[in-house]
Amino acid sequence: MMTKDDVTMMILKAKKTAGLTWEGIAEKIDMSPVFTHSACVGMNAFPPAKAEELVKLLALPQEAAQVLAESPNKVFAQTVPTDPCIYRFYEIVGVYGPTLKALIHEKFGDGIMSAIDFEMSVTREPNPKGDRVKVEMSGKYLQYKAW
Amino acid sequence: MMTKDDVTMMILKAKKTAGLTWEGIAEKIDMSPVFTHSACVGMNAFPPAKAEELVKLLALPQEAAQVLAESPNKVFAQTVPTDPCIYRFYEIVGVYGPTLKALIHEKFGDGIMSAIDFEMSVTREPNPKGDRVKVEMSGKYLQYKAW
Amino acid sequence: MMTKDDVTMMILKAKKTAGLTWEGIAEKIDMSPVFTHSACVGMNAFPPAKAEELVKLLALPQEAAQVLAESPNKVFAQTVPTDPCIYRFYEIVGVYGPTLKALIHEKFGDGIMSAIDFEMSVTREPNPKGDRVKVEMSGKYLQYKAW
Amino acid sequence: MMTKDDVTMMILKAKKTAGLTWEGIAEKIDMSPVFTHSACVGMNAFPPAKAEELVKLLALPQEAAQVLAESPNKVFAQTVPTDPCIYRFYEIVGVYGPTLKALIHEKFGDGIMSAIDFEMSVTREPNPKGDRVKVEMSGKYLQYKAW
Amino acid sequence: MMTKDDVTMMILKAKKTAGLTWEGIAEKIDMSPVFTHSACVGMNAFPPAKAEELVKLLALPQEAAQVLAESPNKVFAQTVPTDPCIYRFYEIVGVYGPTLKALIHEKFGDGIMSAIDFEMSVTREPNPKGDRVKVEMSGKYLQYKAW
Amino acid sequence: MMTKDDVTMMILKAKKTAGLTWEGIAEKIDMSPVFTHSACVGMNAFPPAKAEELVKLLALPQEAAQVLAESPNKVFAQTVPTDPCIYRFYEIVGVYGPTLKALIHEKFGDGIMSAIDFEMSVTREPNPKGDRVKVEMSGKYLQYKAW
Amino acid sequence: MMTKDDVTMMILKAKKTAGLTWEGIAEKIDMSPVFTHSACVGMNAFPPAKAEELVKLLALPQEAAQVLAESPNKVFAQTVPTDPCIYRFYEIVGVYGPTLKALIHEKFGDGIMSAIDFEMSVTREPNPKGDRVKVEMSGKYLQYKAW
Amino acid sequence: MMTKDDVTMMILKAKKTAGLTWEGIAEKIDMSPVFTHSACVGMNAFPPAKAEELVKLLALPQEAAQVLAESPNKVFAQTVPTDPCIYRFYEIVGVYGPTLKALIHEKFGDGIMSAIDFEMSVTREPNPKGDRVKVEMSGKYLQYKAW
Amino acid sequence: MMTKDDVTMMILKAKKTAGLTWEGIAEKIDMSPVFTHSACVGMNAFPPAKAEELVKLLALPQEAAQVLAESPNKVFAQTVPTDPCIYRFYEIVGVYGPTLKALIHEKFGDGIMSAIDFEMSVTREPNPKGDRVKVEMSGKYLQYKAW
Amino acid sequence: MMTKDDVTMMILKAKKTAGLTWEGIAEKIDMSPVFTHSACVGMNAFPPAKAEELVKLLALPQEAAQVLAESPNKVFAQTVPTDPCIYRFYEIVGVYGPTLKALIHEKFGDGIMSAIDFEMSVTREPNPKGDRVKVEMSGKYLQYKAW
Structure with missing residues (x-):
């Protein structure tokens, strides 16, 4: 089964190849940059229609749309962030x-x-x-x- | 010696007695409500002139002005806040x-x-x-x- | 200034002396037992009218009503409770x-x-x-x- | 040896493919949804007969029934859950x-x-x-x- | 109000003065030494009748009997005990x-x-x-x- | 090199296949069930002769006997156990x-x-x-x- | 995709093979030794031109230059360092x-x-x-x- | 007995009253400002002669000199400092x-x-x-x- | 009741006044310096006869002898010592x-x-x-x- | 690149095969057993000449000598050791x-x-x-x- 992590990796690669920005991606699917990034790295769930748009925009496999629309398990590993x-x-x-x-x-x-x-x-x-x-x-x- | 905690207690008491709000206090000393509250609870230092104004406004002892203008030691005791x-x-x-x-x-x-x-x-x-x-x-x- | 802890102590003492239960107190002020206990131990704020009723019921000092209606700072000290x-x-x-x-x-x-x-x-x-x-x-x- | 984690993965995949819900699965094996989900993700043990029913319902390998009926080691990794x-x-x-x-x-x-x-x-x-x-x-x- | 800690202190003092052992105390009130010690240090509640016996045995103030019979809040402060x-x-x-x-x-x-x-x-x-x-x-x- | 973990896996598999219990295994090698289980999961070292007996009983590879007799590094990962x-x-x-x-x-x-x-x-x-x-x-x- | 960790490994290998020091590398790309080491182990981002120089100096694959210039996620795993x-x-x-x-x-x-x-x-x-x-x-x- | 904390309080008070700076104090006893501050707040021990000079300079009680020269127990309470x-x-x-x-x-x-x-x-x-x-x-x- | 902490304070004061060293005290009661210091700060229990000798040597109150001979609760507050x-x-x-x-x-x-x-x-x-x-x-x- | 962990594995295997003890190895390379073990498990660096001797004694690959002489990163994973x-x-x-x-x-x-x-x-x-x-x-x- 494709996981949220798998899809994030695909998005980062496609974004780099296409020379896109998060703002650019967000604008194309008509969502805010904050929510778009957050859902792309698996901390939020895209509405199904938006997931479909993103999959088309970045030419991801069809299964990714379903994964992007799933409710994520939000885990932040560092109690005190170091970055x-x-x-x-x-x-x-x-x-x-x-x-x-x-x-x-x-x-x-x-x-x-x-x-x-x-x-x-x-x-x-x-x-x-x-x-x-x-x-x-x-x-x-x-x-x-x-x- | 008067401590930041002592002064915070005096301020909370005076504020309650006078029926003031943080917004009201901030407006009277011409500072923002966020900074005003933060400095009143000892997480920031008032500029000396503002400390003087606050002391007058709330009728605090004169020594309080000096304490309010001191650089605080910012301690937040809960690594993960529970409130x-x-x-x-x-x-x-x-x-x-x-x-x-x-x-x-x-x-x-x-x-x-x-x-x-x-x-x-x-x-x-x-x-x-x-x-x-x-x-x-x-x-x-x-x-x-x-x- | 009277604190939430002070008022909790007064309530526990009055409850013991009067031989009341939490259910009994809650019924008298027409609130649920859960919320009543929670607000009495300082983890919730009573609506002002209910705070007044409680103060009368238990013959607490008038200042207690104001304290019981204040927004509490909810601190739970044990990350993993031991009881x-x-x-x-x-x-x-x-x-x-x-x-x-x-x-x-x-x-x-x-x-x-x-x-x-x-x-x-x-x-x-x-x-x-x-x-x-x-x-x-x-x-x-x-x-x-x-x- | 097949582990509880292996079986959970099989169940999630079969559930997705068949378009089932947890409620639907629970109803079919005549157990509650809470217990059914919990045992499917390895936090409880199915009674052997129920494990057999589940294995048939989702067409899992026979060995899975034995695994689902084993007493699990209940580990919750986050002391304070972040989700x-x-x-x-x-x-x-x-x-x-x-x-x-x-x-x-x-x-x-x-x-x-x-x-x-x-x-x-x-x-x-x-x-x-x-x-x-x-x-x-x-x-x-x-x-x-x-x- | 008398607390569990207050009563523990009284018991330890009375025990020392009288030269009693935990086994001796337990035998006199016809309970096990483990439970007796545990309830004396505030980690368990005595049945009311036993609390009365203990209070008489050690000549504690009457209020102590009620305190010894209250449900304790069991707190063990060290996650990993050092002793x-x-x-x-x-x-x-x-x-x-x-x-x-x-x-x-x-x-x-x-x-x-x-x-x-x-x-x-x-x-x-x-x-x-x-x-x-x-x-x-x-x-x-x-x-x-x-x- | 064969590790303690490798041998534990072999034992669990052989035990399952043979339908043995820990009590049964312990009896056959004439040791207590507690020590037998503990040494089988790598938290204790078998005396060499017992390790030999176990290896024969469960038909494990010869190298396993030496591993079972080695002094283990006792690690318990959870400070507060969750099971x-x-x-x-x-x-x-x-x-x-x-x-x-x-x-x-x-x-x-x-x-x-x-x-x-x-x-x-x-x-x-x-x-x-x-x-x-x-x-x-x-x-x-x-x-x-x-x- | 090539990660910061991948590039660090390449740099350490190339440095060892070439018998270079951090000071030597830093001097060749005209940066300080502290910043050079820090960016080489993924705790800082090289300015793009410096990343290019380093890639040439150590004969790394071209993609490494882009990676070395990316903003890193600074994670220090030990709250209290043990070394x-x-x-x-x-x-x-x-x-x-x-x-x-x-x-x-x-x-x-x-x-x-x-x-x-x-x-x-x-x-x-x-x-x-x-x-x-x-x-x-x-x-x-x-x-x-x-x- | 006078403690390091007692002496620190005396020094802070005397410094405030006299309007001195740490640099000024350090210069007067011919030590560095870093060491002087550190020893005044109880994280280092003054050489006895310097402790004497400081005591004279700030008119502290004689016993303070001995305390300032004692080897301190260096405790830093916050694993991760919040200031x-x-x-x-x-x-x-x-x-x-x-x-x-x-x-x-x-x-x-x-x-x-x-x-x-x-x-x-x-x-x-x-x-x-x-x-x-x-x-x-x-x-x-x-x-x-x-x- | 006199506690171990009370007695430690008395010993430190008496030692200072008399100008004694731990080695000197240990020699006078014919025990090792390590054990003597450890028992004086409440991390070990003196044999009763030695407790008596120490009490005489330092002119402590008689009750201290009994306290020094009690089994201590060994608490070390810092998981990772900072000194x-x-x-x-x-x-x-x-x-x-x-x-x-x-x-x-x-x-x-x-x-x-x-x-x-x-x-x-x-x-x-x-x-x-x-x-x-x-x-x-x-x-x-x-x-x-x-x- | 060969790591310290790789070399430790090689040493443990060679030691087992050759039936050597840590004392025996230490004596042969004329170092203390404590330092020898410590450097073999990657917590210390051998002087280059000693690393060469060890490599010869145990017939390790030549690259291991260089690795054994490198300054290690000393990590001890358990804050409170459980063994x-x-x-x-x-x-x-x-x-x-x-x-x-x-x-x-x-x-x-x-x-x-x-x-x-x-x-x-x-x-x-x-x-x-x-x-x-x-x-x-x-x-x-x-x-x-x-x-």
């Missing part, structure tokens, strides 16, 4: 986590931001002192139920 | 970490988003299907130096 | 976790059961071979958003 | 563990719910505000022996 | 765990030895080559339920 | 560890039970309320040397 | 970490030394009492932004 | 550890840099693109003995 | 552990060195190239029992 | 670590025993009550530098 680019986000959660909680509480009440009904983008913000990485997250507010 | 509101952000870093890295690489080159030259905001996004939490981060792009 | 009664539930998550995921996927699609819009009950199931503990959980299904 | 769907159950144990213990104590005495003489179901609960996942667990109450 | 006397038992579980499982399986079927409906004793076995520690455990066999 | 049957023993060490220590101290003095000059058995104890697993351990008492 | 040569640096961070922080704070303000805009060298310092290892690090000072 | 300023050095050890080892090996042979016969400095390096933190370490090379 | 002096011994066990095992096996058979029937000394070995620390351990060989 | 023979040494470091530190301090000053300029031996000590394992370590004393 500096990812660690900085872990650090932000550590340093600002209580602040995020306090402000969500103040603006909404006793609840959380959903990580499921959630979307995110990464953009390049031009800046004379050096361009900046802008990350925008939007998640549905979920109120704790009291019963 | 659901904070855990969701940890989960986002775990699930989307490789995606953030790939897109930063694609848009900028081999580097990272700074967590030091960094700012963040939390806003309420009205939505007919249920309001959403919007988190925006902006950090300077830092290119790996090759030497 | 046998709690460990068995941890074991169930370990053994049946992949099964819960597979069946949720089969019945709903790619998503999860919310632990926020969530309720739970514990009942005693009479059984001639020995009574049984029945635990019922109900959480809103949340579909992963693809964007 | 969001499974993590939510871990979170529930963390947040409500002391509550489950307190209510079991109140209703039964000093003891626990068995995770061995145990059964569980997952059902879809229709709800106008969004359908809900219902999980029901029933385990024999075991009283601590004092001797 | 050599306790570590050896941990080592035995590590080295012989798979053997215990295989033999229980062979003699009983797919199930476990209960640690709840369980009793244990420690005796001194005279031996010309050096006396031996004999530990006997007896726990009810629990068969995995298939449903 | 419920083994976990219960870990739990017993956690809950009753201080009790075992206190009673050994009371009966012998300042020392430990050896896990090296050690033997163990598992037997089935008939009981009208449900048969019981009986585990008996006997280890030489070792007194701490003071010098 | 004594590397551990000593970990120890220095543990012992002198608070000192480094205090002196950076004193000389610069509330900020850190960048590990991205960073360079390092290792040199041999002759000394009559035994030569010394000199390690020099230089990283851009980054001031915490207050906003 | 960003210290974490960056941990990251450098993770990313460049194998490189440091390879270059030390190349320049010296099979051995390590001592962290005991060791010294370090921190200086500010002016730079038009932003000043830089310069850290210099020098430790005696120790060759592995072969015997 | 460099202790870490080096941990490193030796890590690097040479398999070697110690192989040579014990070669010289004795399948068994271990006892850490209970065990003694150790530390001496200063004069050496023109720098004096050396000599550590000698002697523990009874214990043969694995086969049964 | 009982090795664990006992870990336990000794845990129990007697503070004692070793105190006595080294008393005899030498503020410093440590080197684990690099270090040697060790294992001998069999005849004893009528049972032979003993004698382990002797000698490491250069290294004084902390104050600067």
Whole structure:
């Protein structure tokens, strides 16, 4: 059986050969770059129609479409990520986590931001002192139920 | 000696007594709510002038201004945060970490988003299907130096 | 300032003195026993009106009502719980976790059961071979958003 | 020698080819979906007769029946599960563990719910505000022996 | 409120003053030494009548009887025990765990030895080559339920 | 070179083919079932003569006798065992560890039970309320040397 | 696809065959020895032109140049390094970490030394009492932004 | 008895009151700032004469001199430091550890840099693109003995 | 009740006041310095007569003698010791552990060195190239029992 | 490329075939048994001449000599060793670590025993009550530098 890992390998190879970018792929299948990359590396499931489009775009075997649409088992192996680019986000959660909680509480009440009904983008913000990485997250507010 | 923890306790008490919000406090000292909360709970250092303003606003003892302006030792005790509101952000870093890295690489080159030259905001996004939490981060792009 | 821990201590003492049960307390304030216990030990926030009722029922100081209605910081100190009664539930998550995921996927699609819009009950199931503990959980299904 | 992992792979492949669901398989061998899935992925042992039925249903090699009936070594590799769907159950144990213990104590005495003489179901609960996942667990109450 | 720890301290002090042994105490209240010690250090709950006897025997305050009969929260702080006397038992579980499982399986079927409906004793076995520690455990066999 | 793991695989296969039990094998080579299983899965070394007998009994290649008699490197990969049957023993060490220590101290003095000059058995104890697993351990008492 | 690990293996082999040193290689491609080694073992990305030079110098396949210029995923598997040569640096961070922080704070303000805009060298310092290892690090000072 | 922690508190207070810097203190007792800070926070032992000078300089009680000269127990509580300023050095050890080892090996042979016969400095390096933190370490090379 | 920690504090104070060394104390009570220090810091139990001698020597309260003779609970809080002096011994066990095992096996058979029937000394070995620390351990060989 | 692991396998095979002991091999190449074993299993580097002698003695391929003389990467995978023979040494470091530190301090000053300029031996000590394992370590004393 073809696995999510197998398909990721095929995508990376096809992408390299075709000289595509994640933004380019995302645009062609009309999805966001964040979700597209995430589903291509097996951390999300494509809607079936999008999986079909991607398979056509990259000329992957037909079975790959089914695999890309399967619900993945999300495993992140490192409790504390070591890559500096990812660690900085872990650090932000550590340093600002209580602040995020306090402000969500103040603006909404006793609840959380959903990580499921959630979307995110990464953009390049031009800046004379050096361009900046802008990350925008939007998640549905979920109120704790009291019963 | 007065510690950062002592001052945090004083602030929480004064805030409760005065019926203030973090947004309200931030506005009065003309700083962002995220940074204001973060510095009030001892995870950041206020610029001295802002520390003075806060001390006046909340009628804290004068020594508190100096303490609020000191460089803090940032300790986050839980490697994996257990509070659901904070855990969701940890989960986002775990699930989307490789995606953030790939897109930063694609848009900028081999580097990272700074967590030091960094700012963040939390806003309420009205939505007919249920309001959403919007988190925006902006950090300077830092290119790996090759030497 | 009065903390959640302080209030928990007061509640445990008042409950012991009055010879009340959690079920009894819950019934008097018209909430479920699970939520009532959970909020009394500081793992959930009472709706303000319910906090007021509880404070009256147990003759706690007025400040306690405000504390009981505050959003708590949910900390569970043991990554693997050692108490046998709690460990068995941890074991169930370990053994049946992949099964819960597979069946949720089969019945709903790619998503999860919310632990926020969530309720739970514990009942005693009479059984001639020995009574049984029945635990019922109900959480809103949340579909992963693809964007 | 054929291992539990080998048999799981065969089952997943046969299930996919035949377009079966876990519910469908469970119904055909007259067992619950939870136990059926769990035993198919090697976390429980089928009673020999059920193993035979499954082997016939999915046309697996005869040796598989013996393997499916063997007592498995239950290993769950992640101390804290990272998949969001499974993590939510871990979170529930963390947040409500002391509550489950307190209510079991109140209703039964000093003891626990068995995770061995145990059964569980997952059902879809229709709800106008969004359908809900219902999980029901029933385990024999075991009283601590004092001797 | 008096805690389990408070009562343990009182017992240790009274035992020292009176020059009693655990065996002696156990005999006087007609329980086993293992259970008696375990409940005295807060890892088990005495049946109420036995708690009363112990309180009388050691002249503890009356409130202690209620505390000794409460269901304890069993916390063992060290994942790997460091005391050599306790570590050896941990080592035995590590080295012989798979053997215990295989033999229980062979003699009983797919199930476990209960640690709840369980009793244990420690005796001194005279031996010309050096006396031996004999530990006997007896726990009810629990068969995995298939449903 | 043939490894301990290779030989374990051969033994498990031969045992299955011949329809033998661990008790049966142990009896044939006149050793205890616990030690026999333990040495067969590579956690102990057979005395050379016993290794020869086992090799003949199961018709293993001659080199296996030498391997079975080698001193093994005892590795137990899980700090906290997850299989419920083994976990219960870990739990017993956690809950009753201080009790075992206190009673050994009371009966012998300042020392430990050896896990090296050690033997163990598992037997089935008939009981009208449900048969019981009986585990008996006997280890030489070792007194701490003071010098 | 050729991976970073594949290329590292090729480089180590070519280096051994040619009898080169890291210093020698670094000099030939006009980069520092620290960066050269680091990029050769996959912990940094070569600028494309330097990757080309290295590929020519060591007669590697052309595809290797592209791989050497890719942004690596920096994984360091040991949380506490066990090799004594590397551990000593970990120890220095543990012992002198608070000192480094205090002196950076004193000389610069509330900020850190960048590990991205960073360079390092290792040199041999002759000394009559035994030569010394000199390690020099230089990283851009980054001031915490207050906003 | 006065502890190292007590003395550290006294020093921090006296330093604040007198408006001294670590550099200033170090200069007055003619030692390096790194060693001075490190010994003041209890991670190193002052030579007795220097301890005396420090005690005089800051008008500490006489007993403090003896305490400052005692061999400390060096405990660093966080396996992975969370403060960003210290974490960056941990990251450098993770990313460049194998490189440091390879270059030390190349320049010296099979051995390590001592962290005991060791010294370090921190200086500010002016730079038009932003000043830089310069850290210099020098430790005696120790060759592995072969015997 | 007086604890082991209380007595350790008294001993350290008395030792400091009297200007004694561990060697000096050990000699006066005719025991080895290693065992004497170890029992004084609560990691071993003094034989009652020696406890009496020590109490007299240092003029401790009489109750201390009983405490010093009690069996201690040996807790070492750091899994990996951070103090460099202790870490080096941990490193030796890590690097040479398999070697110690192989040579014990070669010289004795399948068994271990006892850490209970065990003694150790530390001496200063004069050496023109720098004096050396000599550590000698002697523990009874214990043969694995086969049964 | 031949690795250290490859060479270790060759040595173990040749040693078995030739019926040699570690002591015998060590004597033939005129090195200590501890160092010889350690370097043969890849935890130390042989001096080139000794590597050549070993290669000749065991008739290994010529490339092995170069590999045996390379500086190894010392990795010990288990933070807490599980093999009982090795664990006992870990336990000794845990129990007697503070004692070793105190006595080294008393005899030498503020410093440590080197684990690099270090040697060790294992001998069999005849004893009528049972032979003993004698382990002797000698490491250069290294004084902390104050600067």
